[in-house]
Amino acid sequence: MSDIKTITDALLNFRNERDWEQFHNSKDLALAINVEAGELLELFLWKNADDANKEKIKEELADVFAYAFLLADKYQFDIKEIILDKIQKNAAKYPVDKAKGTAKKYNEL
Numbered sequence: 001m002s003d004i005k006t007i008t009d010a011l012l013n014f015r016n017e018r019d020w021e022q023f024h025n026s027k028d029l030a031l032a033i034n035v036e037a038g039e040l041l042e043l044f045l046w047k048n049a050d051d052a053n054k055e056k057i058k059e060e061l062a063d064v065f066a067y068a069f070l071l072a073d074k075y076q077f078d079i080k081e082i083i084l085d086k087i088q089k090n091a092a093k094y095p096v097d098k099a100k101g102t103a104k105k106y107n108e109l
Contacts, residue, residue, distance in 0.1 A: 004079045008069050015070070029071040036063035 001009075015021055040060035043052045072079050093106040102109070 002080075004069075007065075008073050008079075011066055011069055012073065024070055024074070026071065026074050029067050029074060032067040033064055033071065036060060036067060040064060 015024065040057065040063075043056050043060060069079065072082070094109070098109040099106075
């Protein structure tokens, strides 16, 4: 069993034991990702990046991942496949010879 399937199955089991699937429609899962990403951002507010609490970062990042995995499951997306596909698309938009060492967006390269 892959690590991704193990994680997804654990999340689904946790959710289903609590009868929370009724709350996990696509819109609310997307909103939850945004809320948790905001909580992650808040950990860095008004401080240097190195001063953020690593344990809290880990918790908020896990929340972001959890809702993202649940949303992917909702659409029956293969997480490994969609991430590798996106990397391939980004590689085409950001060729190394133009993008290396710069933070410019692809349309500014």
